Amino acid sequence: MSTKLNIKNNEVGVFAIGGLGEIGKNTYGIQYQDEIILIDAGIKFPEDDLLGVDYVIPDYSFIVDNIDRIKGLFITHGHEDHIGGIPFLLKQANIPIYAGPLSLALIRGKLEEHGLLRDATLYEINENSVIKFRKTSISFFNTTHSIPEPLGVVVQTPPGKIVATGDFKFDFTPVGKPADLHRMAQLGDEGVLLLLSDSTNAEIPTFSHSEKVVGQSILKIFEKIEGRIIFASFASNIFRLQQAVEAAVKTGRKVVVFGRSMEKAIVNGLELGYIKAPKGTFIEPHEVNQYPGHEMLIMCTGSQGEPMAALSRIANGMHRQVTLQPGDTVVFSSNAIPGNTHGVNQLINSISEAGAKVIYGKMNNIHTSGHGGQQEQKLMLRLIKPKYFMPVHGEYRMLKIHAGLAQDTGVPKENCFIMENGDVLALTKDTARPAGHFNAQDTYVDGSGIGDIGNAVLRDRHELSDDGVVLAVATVDFKSKLILAGPDLLSRGFIYMRGSGDLIRSSQRVLFNAIRKALNAENSNESTVAKAMTDALRPFLYKETERNPIIIPMVLTPDEEK
Amino acid sequence: MSTKLNIKNNEVGVFAIGGLGEIGKNTYGIQYQDEIILIDAGIKFPEDDLLGVDYVIPDYSFIVDNIDRIKGLFITHGHEDHIGGIPFLLKQANIPIYAGPLSLALIRGKLEEHGLLRDATLYEINENSVIKFRKTSISFFNTTHSIPEPLGVVVQTPPGKIVATGDFKFDFTPVGKPADLHRMAQLGDEGVLLLLSDSTNAEIPTFSHSEKVVGQSILKIFEKIEGRIIFASFASNIFRLQQAVEAAVKTGRKVVVFGRSMEKAIVNGLELGYIKAPKGTFIEPHEVNQYPGHEMLIMCTGSQGEPMAALSRIANGMHRQVTLQPGDTVVFSSNAIPGNTHGVNQLINSISEAGAKVIYGKMNNIHTSGHGGQQEQKLMLRLIKPKYFMPVHGEYRMLKIHAGLAQDTGVPKENCFIMENGDVLALTKDTARPAGHFNAQDTYVDGSGIGDIGNAVLRDRHELSDDGVVLAVATVDFKSKLILAGPDLLSRGFIYMRGSGDLIRSSQRVLFNAIRKALNAENSNESTVAKAMTDALRPFLYKETERNPIIIPMVLTPDEEK
Structure with a gap:
């Protein structure tokens, strides 16, 4: 089952695979007919509650499903939340990448580490590059940010221009190149259909320091x-x-x-x-x-x-x-x-x-943010003068505030779209409508595994981290209804059980009685005995310690074949 | 082995059982000869790395060891980090408590929950109370804070007055009673030997809002x-x-x-x-x-x-x-x-x-801190004019900055003491010297257990939360050198092993070979086999998954007696 956008032939579809409702894994897409332009492919660093997870990346299924339409991935700048996902993406879909010299150097380093550099197609661009496809063409403009060469991206489509700011602040005395205010003003004069703009500091009312x-x-x-x-x-x-x-x-x-x-x-x-x-x-x-x-x-x-x-x-x-x-x-x-x-x-x-x-x-004054506050966001809105507005690169509350700023600068409320990852916005030159949703969930990268950690595993890790684990094992014979070995207990992260001989002995007694009863019941089998062990041990341990460790019962049988 | 302060007959010893190098579990002590005055008994809320721990309290051994000398516990105000430890302390040492009406209401609630109210000795005090013991006497002064009735405490000892501010800000238009600036000024005029002052906002240069x-x-x-x-x-x-x-x-x-x-x-x-x-x-x-x-x-x-x-x-x-x-x-x-x-x-x-x-x-302006910034800390120092200074109620960097502020207001550097919990400062009317250290470590409260969680258990919880646990069990017979049941594997918080039948089967193979080899070795026993299982499984799982779950091996024997 492959995912396709539900847009009409005269519509351009705009969506995020990552980057909406979050700071991280920025991955945006623009589709007109059979041409898809991707902008950035970032990772997100996991919050504390994703125990043991190294990175979060988007689910790239949409890209894999639409590989034939993808014209290229255009990189705004070389921060991890904009380029970190590239190796994981390229393993699934080897698409051409366009980036400035520094971004490209950083990407090359990543691809080399993952053994992907040889097969990658990389193009160096700068603020003057224009990349033309059959129906769409891509150009760029300089902005200012906390890394050199930040680029805004302009995607010219038949319905109109779509501008993605990338991460930006307005630094009028930057250390690197200045932002190209005149190009932004010119874009505004020519007419911009949709602006996707950085919402990171939408909660900050002030103008950032230079x-x-x-x-x-x-x-x-x-x-x-x-x-x-x-x-x-x-x-x-x-x-x-x-x-x-x-x-x-x-x-x-x-x-x-x-x-x-x-x-x-x-x-x-x-x-x-x-x-x-x-x-x-x-x-x-x-x-x-x-x-x-x-x-x-x-x-x-x-x-x-x-x-x-x-x-x-x-x-x-x-x-x-x-x-x-x-x-x-x-x-x-x-x-x-x-x-x-x-x-x-x-x-x-x-x-x-x-x-x-x-x-x-x-x-x-020893640090300044790389993202512009409300004044800068409004300046961008005033310069670009978009017909439609989609705040990106932010958690929900930031997107919401940023949409309010757009309205303050004259974008009608009904032309502002606060979207989620996987939501599709379909635009003609005069209209914009929500056009469905595709699956764009988080994928967890943990060790060498991608996507083999899910909510059940994370829930277990949480419970393990709260009260540890107690393991109860017994070898039983279902024919003779005898307990041949055990029940034995081991724990990790629970309490010092070595110093609690009484607790171990009384737990064994509780288990022993529960197993015997379960063995003698009709249709007893490994899972009924295991369940009986858990059901008996959990309330007993809670009563004794007010803790709820994860209990793992294990029932072995001597004649079992593996 | 009981702990006693190593101070001379003409010295007053001042120490913290909790509250230094941390925000939380404030518990201070002042000893002159056979009289010990305690100020506050708080808890600390655990940092994220104390997985599953509910509260942190001080080790109360010093108080238990010196119960005969303790004259009373004086409460500055009713916040958890000043009164939350009282039930845990009273279970170990039933000492009389002096507190204002609101603090007392909150303490009563706690003691009732713990079934301790009937046996507790509680005295209501206010800013005008004077409590006299044979050698020391205690008086109070109003301050301002984010809870009503915050009291500064003055302990009059033969070598001199010791003033503990409790938590404070200077709010000149408070909602409750104003701070008693005149009493503070009078104390300063009369001469204060040592000031213990709140360091919470020592990093904030501004004056707090009212x-x-x-x-x-x-x-x-x-x-x-x-x-x-x-x-x-x-x-x-x-x-x-x-x-x-x-x-x-x-x-x-x-x-x-x-x-x-x-x-x-x-x-x-x-x-x-x-x-x-x-x-x-x-x-x-x-x-x-x-x-x-x-x-x-x-x-x-x-x-x-x-x-x-x-x-x-x-x-x-x-x-x-x-x-x-x-x-x-x-x-x-x-x-x-x-x-x-x-x-x-x-x-x-x-x-x-x-x-x-x-x-x-x-x-x-929808919130203001209850703790004064640098200007307020300096005002307190200027009013009280202490000969010696001990910043309290703060992490190290806050204590350090606060000591610097004291020097800015004229306290000589050598008269400022940045101490740790358990450190003792011994003072006469003209001298101050560090006088050793007693044990005042953290005690973890987790469920109904107090102190049965330690670093080993927490380390296990961390490892469990990172990569989960894999459990490997086998029943073996050491006489016949046979594997009677298993090896079996179960995991929690690791990866979806159900979807990894291959990984389970190949792990079993690895274990099987390791167990057989260990069984056939000389002097094989449960622990050599268990060790062989772990030693074989850990590198195998890391190679396959780049993860390091906790591995729990369990070796059962059929003839074992429990």
């Missing part, structure tokens, strides 16, 4: 620090890294880099010319202790408190080259992403306890 | 809302509840209350005179649908996104009396405590998706 302001703060802070500086930030924000390197050069410091993603980012940044530094600025990890403190800048990963990242290892005395010492100053050029707050706070405590100074928080 | 400002915002917001209002806040902030009730009365609304802690708070507030409302203001839950929307205020628990609280049930369509409808407005008069951010955001999404409006966030 990246250059952060750079100035970094320099001011570096100038005041006398000892070593340990600088943690998001590795993907190459502008930030560049500004830290520049501040190091200006204050006479060598730079050493720790953490794989930071090292990669610096290498990419140097190769693509985003990071510039005089020869001899960067030193090797093993040289870090050859320079006095006031001549060292240590740049590292781990600003989110990730326990295995360089900064956590440095703070906890588990790093090979760097040990924290009084006189060191750790600078967090980042904010804690919700969900990481506790980890970051603990990390700041550890650093502080080790005697180092810590500079963090909003106070010092 | 509770009255919040009340004005609530009224303004209520005046603009045309439909039903659903108002969620912290139940313990009786001032906030009172201001919401007042705004309801002023805008012609009836009030209905949902959620056990909110109902209790309203009852306590009415009884003690903190909440006042004309007769007929409060209606019964079953009457909620008898009034038009613009005449209803629904007050409920669940502002932290707690899944079982009234607001979550309302948002998810699982509440008996209230179903969300377009036209409803939900007001969050609260902030999300770190760790709850995700849950609160999900709740806002649900409410928004149900078509109701949501008012939340800092934008509307």
Whole structure:
């Protein structure tokens, strides 16, 4: 059973496979007749309640089902929530990818890791590229964001232009290229049918700070620090890294880099010319202790408190080259992403306890968001002047607020569509209508498995994490109605059963009686005995401990054949 | 082996059993010779990594060991992190408790639940009380906080006065009684040996808003809302509840209350005179649908996104009396405590998706903290002018910043002591010295068990929550070296093994070979066979799935006697 959009020949269908009702796994699609344009293919990092899940990706069935129509995947920028899904997608559907130089370098790295690089079709684009298919054509415009080369995408279709902003802020003094306000204004003048715009900071009423302001703060802070500086930030924000390197050069410091993603980012940044530094600025990890403190800048990963990242290892005395010492100053050029707050706070405590100074928080203008607030979202709406509006890249409440902003700037309420992943919006040049829904659920990636974790497994993990597991085993003979071995009990994550001999013995007694009774019942079999064991043990353990561990009964029979 | 403080006869010892290096389980002690004064006995809510733990309390061994010296437990205010430990403490050491009327009402409720009320010795105090023992005497002063009757505590000892602020802010237009600035100033003039002061908001440079400002915002917001209002806040902030009730009365609304802690708070507030409302203001839950929307205020628990609280049930369509409808407005008069951010955001999404409006966030002056920021902490330091300073009630980084503030206000650096739970500070009238440490670790309360959960059990719960559990069982006969039943496999929280018949069969093969080999080895026994099973299965499962479930091997023998 294959999925097709339920749209008419004169309609363009617009949909998200991921990215609506969530921050993450952005994957948008635009179909006109037999041509489908995809924009971005991201992953989402799992929330805490997805125990043990590594990433969340979309269900790519729609793409697989429509592989013949897919003209290409166009990448707005190189963040994980926009490119992280590419290896998983390409395993299922090898489609051509169009991306800017930095995004392409990051994608190549991913594909190489997954052994997919050789067979991938990759095209380098820039803001001036125009990619023409038979019925649709794709062009681009520069925006500003927390990674170089963010592109807005314009999909020209017969019913009209569809513009996807990608992630953006309006930074009028950016470190990289400026946003192309004139192109946006021109698009607005020519007429845009539909705008898909970034809703991330729809709850923030203010205008975001410029990246250059952060750079100035970094320099001011570096100038005041006398000892070593340990600088943690998001590795993907190459502008930030560049500004830290520049501040190091200006204050006479060598730079050493720790953490794989930071090292990669610096290498990419140097190769693509985003990071510039005089020869001899960067030193090797093993040289870090050859320079006095006031001549060292240590740049590292781990600003989110990730326990295995360089900064956590440095703070906890588990790093090979760097040990924290009084006189060191750790600078967090980042904010804690919700969900990481506790980890970051603990990390700041550890650093502080080790005697180092810590500079963090909003106070010092040491970080700025890559996403524009309400003022910037309204500026985009005013420039593009879309007939129809679809807020994307946000949880429901953000989409809702963003739709309100669109109405404030003159988009009629009935022309704003708050949609879910898999919802289809069908547009002609004068009309827009919801046109059904296809399946676009979450797929969990866990270890090497994709999609073999579901709600039942996650529910079990939750219960296991609450009260642990108790395992009850007995070998029985259904002919003689005898218990040949056991019942035995083992537990994990429950309580210290070793210290509770009484509890074990009384549980065994409870089980023994339950098994005997079940064996002697009519039509007894493995599952009736197993059920009797659980039914007897669960209330007993709850009464004794007020806990509800998962109980796994296991009934073995000696003559059983496998 | 009993714990005693290592202090001299002319020294007063000051220590925390809980409350240092953490937000929670505040329990402080002051000992002079054979008299020990305790201040507060709180619980801490567990962080996410304490899987399944309900509360954290201090290890009360010190109190039990020194029961003969304890003169009483003095309560600063009725929040859980100051009174929640009382039932657990009283089970181990029945000591007299001194508290204000509201705190006492809350404590009585707790003791009743635990069947401890009959034997408890409770004394009601107020800001004018003076409790005299042979060598020490205790007096109090009013402060302002987010619950009525917050008291600062002054312990007069022969070496000097020790002042504990309790939780405080400086609210110059409070809803309840004003802070007694003059008494604080007088204490400062008379001379204070040591100040223990609240560090919660040491990272916040600003002066906190007044509770009255919040009340004005609530009224303004209520005046603009045309439909039903659903108002969620912290139940313990009786001032906030009172201001919401007042705004309801002023805008012609009836009030209905949902959620056990909110109902209790309203009852306590009415009884003690903190909440006042004309007769007929409060209606019964079953009457909620008898009034038009613009005449209803629904007050409920669940502002932290707690899944079982009234607001979550309302948002998810699982509440008996209230179903969300377009036209409803939900007001969050609260902030999300770190760790709850995700849950609160999900709740806002649900409410928004149900078509109701949501008012939340800092934008509307709809919430204020109960703890003073840096300016207020400095004001306290300036008023009390202590010779020595011990920041309390905070994680390490907060204590550190607070100590810095003390130095900014003139306390010499060497007179500031950042301590840990169990550390002892010994003071004479002119000296202060660290005087050793006693054991004051965390104790986990989980179900009915206290202290029967430790790191090994928690580590197991973590591993279980990551990749689940796989259980492998076989019945073997060590005499004949035969496998009589099994090997069998069962899993929970691992992957869908039902769909992986191949994985089960090949795992059984791996186990079978490992067991046979182990059985045939010299001196084989249950534990060598079990170890062989784990050693064979773990790498096999990792190779096949890149997951590391907990493996529980179980070896049964038919002739075994239990």
